[in-house]
Amino acid sequence: MEINFDGISVIGFDADDTLWVNETYFRDTEDKFADLLEKYETKNKIDQELFRTEIKNLDLYGYGIKGFVLSMIECALELSNNQVAPKTVSALLDLGKEMIRQPVELLEGVEEVLQSLKDKYRLIVLTKGDLLDQERKLERSGLSEYFHHVEVLSDKKEKNYSDLLEHLQIEPDEFLMIGNSLKSDVLPLVNIGARAVHIPFHTTWQHEEVTEVVDNNGYMTMCTLTDVLKYV
Structure with missing residues (x-):
């Protein structure tokens, strides 16, 4: 299902299995x-x-x-x-x-997408995990220059996102999130009035799987990250 991307000014990216292999x-x-x-x-x-x-x-x-x-x-x-x-x-x-110590392996199309979007939108990273490890991976990735802000969240629930967007003075209806997890990167954003793009990764942790049928109103599923460039 296609969604309306009008009014988007800030794009958030999940890190693990969206920007690099994890x-x-x-x-x-x-x-x-x-x-x-x-x-x-x-x-x-x-x-x-x-x-x-x-x-x-x-x-x-x-x-x-x-x-x-x-x-x-x-x-x-x-x-x-x-x-x-x-x-x-x-x-x-x-x-x-x-x-x-694993090297950071960027997923296909990541740099192309970030290079294309960096002058059109405010780009941020919203990930969860260990702060030191995520900071280390971002530094090794060579992608830091593309992002205005990096946030390592303790969890990715509706309140986590709402609090962060409020702190960054971002309205939900101007925010687009891109990630591989329906549970963490997509549904919480849709539920607070933002929009999202789901790009599945071939391996998903059991805890992140969504087994119930969900309405995809408010988000799109795309095959690759570069598909995003067709819309924004």
Whole structure:
């Protein structure tokens, strides 16, 4: 469904899996985690327990690699009945450091889109996760020059967006959000009167999946980021 893009003056971009690759590294690490714990449980059970632990800990740790690593260690202790070897815990810490050190891999078309839009709109980054890690990735990406503002949110719910737009003196009806998650980047914005573009990424964290049927009034789904240039 097409939407009206008239009146847009500010465009927000999600970062992970919208500007650069992220979720792929989490899936790869989950597989390595299952390999390290295979003596205690099946892979399917390990995956389920790790996800359960992550969700339980979200209120404590928030989103990002550091909370993920802590959840892996806690899950390993639980699955092993506190018998997991210290070298395995050390290996889990190394997996987290490996994730943090991953090079920033920009998604196709990102620089082309930002270069085209930077003189027409005020561009901002709205992401969630660990502040230090996200700042580091933005610096490594080479994209900082395109953005007027960068905000790392503790969560992406309607109130988070409303408070931020008010703080930045942006009216919802002049704001467009672009992201890969219906749950975090699209529906909350539509619900507060903004508009959004959904660009699915091939891998989505289970927590970000939307299973119920939703009305797409107020947002468009596009195949690639460069498709945005046909409309704005």
